[in-house]
Amino acid sequence: MSRIGVFICHCGENISRTVDVERVAQEIGRLPGVSFSTDYKYMCSDPGQNLLKNAIKEQKLTHVVVAACSPRMHEKTFRKAVEAAGLNPFLCEMANIREHCSWVHENREEATVKAIDIVGMMVERVKKNRVLPTITVPVTKRSLVIGGGIAGIQAALDIADCGHEVILVEREPSIGGHMAQLSETFPTLDCSQCIMTPKMVDVANHPKIKLYTYSEIERVEGYIGNFQVTIKKKARSVDEDKCTGCGVCITKCPQKKIPNKFDCNIGLRSAIYVPFPQAVPNTPVIDRDNCTKFKTGKCGVCQKVCGPGAVDFEQQDTLIVEAVGAIVVATGFDLYTIDEKPKGSPIKGYGEFGHGKIPDVIDGMTFERLASASGPTGGKILRPSDGKEPKQIVFIQCIGSRAREKGISYCSKVCCMYTAKHTMLYHHKVHDGQAYVFFMDARTPGKSYDEFWRRSIEEEEAVYIRGMVSRLYQKGDKVVVMGSDIAVGVQVEIEADMVVLATAIQPQKGADSLAQKLGISYDKYNFYSEAHAKLRPVECATAGIYLAGACQGPKDIPETVSQASAAAAKVMTLFSKDQLEREPIVARVREFGCVGCFACKKVCAYGAVEEKEIRDRQGNLVKTVAFVNPGVCAGCGTCQATCPSKCVELDGYTDEQVIAMIEAL
């Protein structure tokens, strides 16, 4: 027989003002199974909790119901108190008589009757509560970081510095990501490469970091603490162990006219190449699509000139399986392009802005490469069409961003700041030039950000025109930009030498297919979804997977680095114990009755249901039943509602508990 203790909280007067708490305590005290029922001013206070703890001991209580505020507020508090008094925390339930009763009803009689019902219902429920032992899952203390941009690098370094192995996977031949492409960074205008490359080298030299560049995630299996990740290492055609990075192959390669993606295709590279001089690893890769050897079978110069004999035309893609306990996803962003989009695409292009047709209309990243000292122009601002220095330059903000009619409604967050930076860089390099900026608003929250923006206007003489560009066309060697200045209310026409578009930030291509492999959710733009927008911004809903950087949404560098370190901290929290403890609200299969129709497996969004073979002592297969992996199960209970014979049951929300509550009413 249960000995239930019921504690009715006054919540100061929040509850007792409308609910007759003494009467509730009296009536509930008469219910079968209730052996102690009382009311108290503040149950959540120390004396309140002590009252609870003492009653558990003195009255030998077996179950507890605390009737107070919403369980969303204090369930953890009271379960902890109950545990401290020696009871299993899951033998404690809360009855919500504040948010759901005293605060929403004025009539004292009605509210009191309702409170009695609510508490009575929880009393019947708690009778059916079972002791739930905390679930422990072993943790493999290695982590996978996907993406070698600043986010991935920061996360990898933080985790590795704590002494845990990190597998860092990068799709491109070198780590560095977009940050390596930038010239200077706002709001301090320090050289991006100067601050980035030491970190890249740290990664390369870190004994705890295992780097896979030119590699992609093929498959992810398992669950928090126990993932098996299959990595496809694409054939580099150069043996990383033998290569010394001398670069002779690159110098000798006869095919040198290939647009370099790293330089936004305005610079050129050879067929065997490193994307940029400071690449990590400094091991070249052969671009097989453009290599004469691979196209015609003739050439092979690089192989001949390679001293260590590292060039290997026969190299194949290889699959590597790594066991990890946590995954940080840091796949970053890509830039929106304004060209025509395929029919049916939810995102539209800006055909009217001539990007791709007018050579002197470029995007912000291309401008970064032009301004970069290590870029194709050696840091001189020279326009792509004829290599002349532009004397009038127009920057247009919000290209794609905040344009619902183009399919993207969000703000890309960094464009205001980098456009301001561009005007400064321009002014520093072309002293007699004039920069114009068309903008909707300037969004500059952030430490020293607004000051930076104002500097671009007040000190660097950029002319900001509030308004949108209506038309843009080529006239001789000029690009005519027509727009309106809504602040003054006049039409503006500028004959520019070059136009820079601040195009929107989008998730990396293939973000959705990676999400499917990982089993994480993503929004309609393919940005990955965090578990909670405010309180769990770093975790995915899928346990053991964390987000860092712009793959989750547009971010600037400081934010990205913060989130990367936060993700690393989350991983470290996970790795701080050998066994992972989690709330035992998970589904369990009653194997005795399960017939293996796997309806549960079909509805499980987490892939937590597995097939398990039951064999007799002779090893003969008796039947195949469902098995719920407690490490993966998120505890939604959809499986139970679907199972026809109710042979899978969600602990904490069993049919017995639910029916007991319904019958109590």
Add this chain to the structure above:
Amino acid sequence: MHPEKQKHTFEPKIIAFVCTWCTYAGADLAGTSRMQYPSNVRVLKFPCTGRIDPVFILKAFQQGADGVLVSGCHPGDCHYIAGNFHARRRFAVFRKLLEFVGVDLNRLQFSWVSAAEGGKWVEVVTDLTEKVRSMGPMTEFKELALEEQWSGTIDTPELQEAYNAI
């Protein structure tokens, strides 16, 4: 301050099955915002609408509910990715079944109420309570519960009393 509350002869019993992440939180918000609504509703919390078995609805009616509300996260907002999508199909079909056996679907309400929609919670609960109040008590299942096969019937005073109570 407040207008005099109207006295009703019939107070319906409304049972609400809600998910913890959206609707329960929405109801909490209605509370913290001190919104007012009829006290007839009794809330049962589930992790997700995906957990709500049609049998619970049936059982609620059998146990004397005059109206039943099932409420969870808006499509796309499910804390468990897709529980509410499964629930949506399940209940689309189940309500058709109940309708076919003669249950008036005005007594069974489904809604999406997010954690931010305290106002919508109040509206949904108030509307359902008033609708069911105007329909009168749900007698079908209660009467059925008192019926016996002829051979097992005996007229006992308590049976008579129960009949009169409907």
Add this chain to the structure above:
Amino acid sequence: MQKYISQHNLDTLLDTLIKRGIRVVAPRMNAGIPLYEPLGSSGEVVSDTLPRRSAKEAFFPVCEDIMSYKKEGQKVTITDIDPGRFPETVLFGVRPCDAAAIPVLDAVFSWDYKDEFFLERRKKTTIIGLACTAADDACFCTAVGLSPSASKGSDLFLTALEGGGYACDTCSEKGEALIANNQALFDGPSTSNPIPFAEPQTDTFDLTKVKAWLNDHFEDPLWDGIATRCVGCGACAFVCPACHCFDIVDEGTEKAGKRRKNWDACGFWKFTHHASGHNPRDLQPKRYRNRIMHKFKYYDDKFGQTLCTGCGRCVRICPVGIDIAAIVEEINKK
């Protein structure tokens, strides 16, 4: 002594009884099927067809309350059902195969434990049997020693006569009393011939021989052969006039509820499922064997009677065509 009652007087008799507050149970149509049910008036009687369920439910209901409980605070109140409240009943139009089953049930319900629910209803019920004039090829009463004109179990027994009306035989004191209370409706014996009785087309079983074979063949390939077909429902037992197994369940909530007794069937897997999880009759052939054994051996061992009256209901309704008459016939031939 035989009497005569005209159709008109018979209707008057039934209507009079109903008016006096006596429950008259007779075959009538309900939602498309004939069932023994309380009549509103004599006009509802259907006499040309065998009801889908047997007459046993007049004494042994499909489901009945035997107790109710109520919890208030720590106090539990238990209320017993008072069998004294069962109504006076006349069970009319009972087929010989149904009527004959009632004395069979008497034996088991008044054996070591006196089942007051059964016996009180039995005491308060007068049974008017009716000779059978039509049979189909599922009927086999003659095979188990009964006949379409057997009055076993009846208090009064009616035989339809050519030209209308019925010959009425008195078989018990209850029957005598019924006539005595309604003297005016009965006449002296009629000279008309009875409408020819039904003639079931089966050979008579040698029940002693069948029992002797069953004594020695608890294990036999026959069971597997026949009973693999059985799907394990309870239809045969529930429509049977003589099957009498029941289950007792508590239904209700923490606050109040009833203890109920309802029909059970040995064909169910759950019937012999132990709390331990073990099930001695784990496979369907074992369960079907029990049905035959109980009817033709165990019951006979204990009460000297066969637990089958050949009504053929189970033969007609078996979802998979299991034919008890064919099985016993096969045993009989061994």
Add this chain to the structure above:
Amino acid sequence: MTSLIDTTIYSAITEAIRVEAARILSEGEVTAVVGYAAARRKGSAQPIVINTAADAGQLIFTPSCVNNLAVYLTKAKKEISKTGKIGIVVKGCDLKALVGLMGESQLKREDMYLIGVPCIGVLASTVQPATGLTAETIAPKCTECDAHLPQGCDFVPAQTPVVTKLEHKYAAEIARLEALTPAERWAYWKEQFTKCIKCYACRQVCPFCFCEQCLCDRNKPQMVDTTPRPAGNAAWHIVRAMHLAGRCAGCAECERVCPMDIPLNLLNRKMAMELKELYDYEAGFDVLDKGPLTMFTDKDDQSFIK
């Protein structure tokens, strides 16, 4: 009176089934064949399991071969020993059940040898087995049959079923019930459910009621009252209809075997109609990974949700 429906091809089909069954048994392709055999009562048939070619002569196909033999292959009926591949005689309607069972991991196609029957129709449960097949005596499901010739079997006799167009009995009855008020429908079903004696014949013959332990046989908690009282009966039939929604392919065995003649298949047909309308789903044609109630789309109807 309506004229007899021509079922003369059934004798040729019987012969073809016997020859095929004998062949697959003697060649060792299967270890047993589940089919129909004549029974004692005139014109009646019953399920039979044969293990040798010599017994193939017992197999028949007549208008009395009403059973859906798929039930003998499901896990709940362990008595048919799974010694190897099993041959089974199936009508089009029965085959739909097998298709569903394959989708629910209960059967594997390679474990079965399917002998399909070109079927014109079988008898209703309400008539004596020796009755001739007419528009009145035909099983209601046969009036709506869309699978007279089963597809995808290993063997189908060459006979072509010539089908008489009949009034769709279920559609007509469902339309009649839908036109009633909720109170009238409630009264109708109450009368029907009250008759129920909980013999569970409907469950036991159902190929899809393959649960080892029925929800209604469990008592912790008692989700559905087990007693054969009107309340428990109604709950049982409502729960069962819900559990079959999206799975039932309409063999109507539940309705056929009901000793109390409760029109159970009306519930299942109604559910099937709703699933067709809501999700364009029809059971029994393809082996699917997911049924309509174990999947969803983000465009599903939610007009009923506030």
